Amino acid sequence: MIRTLFAKVKAEAFFLVLLAVAAVGAWLYVQYRQVSADRDDLRHRAELICAGSGADFAAMGNTARGVRCAQTVAGLVKFKSDSDQLTAATLAQAMADHDARQNDDTRAARAAAEAASSAAQRMEMADAQAERTNLVDSDWFRAVNGVAGLRPAR
Numbered sequence: 001m002i003r004t005l006f007a008k009v010k011a012e013a014f015f016l017v018l019l020a021v022a023a024v025g026a027w028l029y030v031q032y033r034q035v036s037a038d039r040d041d042l043r044h045r046a047e048l049i050c051a052g053s054g055a056d057f058a059a060m061g062n063t064a065r066g067v068r069c070a071q072t073v074a075g076l077v078k079f080k081s082d083s084d085q086l087t088a089a090t091l092a093q094a095m096a097d098h099d100a101r102q103n104d105d106t107r108a109a110r111a112a113a114e115a116a117s118s119a120a121q122r123m124e125m126a127d128a129q130a131e132r133t134n135l136v137d138s139d140w141f142r143a144v145n146g147v148a149g150l151r152p153a154r
Contacts, residue, residue, distance in 0.1 A: 049073060119146035 009016065043057075050057040050069035053076055059065040126143035130136050142152045 116147075116149075119143070119149075123147045 046066060046069070047057045050066070050073070053069065053072045055069040055072035057066050057069050060068055123143040123146065126140040130140050145152055
């Protein structure tokens with residue numbers, strides 16, 4: 001039985017080799033078509049990128065195809081990177097300035113609140129003094145000016 005199988009294979013060896021060569025050829029053809037499609041897709045994308053950057057993908061003079069476009073795109077990428085860094089530095093400085101102004105405003109508000117509280121206490125003491133003596137004097141007017149946020153009288 002095995003001998004008859006080998007005999008049939010031997011008799012059809014030419015056809016089997018032809019079938020194997022055809023299968024490998026078909027596989028290579030499919031691979032070639034895929035590589036060609038990938039190459040065409042990449043070239044189309046490169047042409048779109050170059051058109052978007054304002055440069056031609058075609059060869060110019062002695063330069064190879066895509067060299068001028070690659071230089072233009074590299075310049076645009078560098079510009080974007082530099083712009084991003086400058087924007088980040090500007091934003092960081094603006095945030096630092098904002099924080100400094102906010103801290104100054106907080107200090108000023110705290111000082112104003114303390115001054116108002118102090119002026120209110122002085123006014124209460126001056127009112128108490130005026131009630132005891134039944135006399136409104138210059139200290140009482142200074143306290144009123146302090147509560148109103150005015151300078152003390154000379």
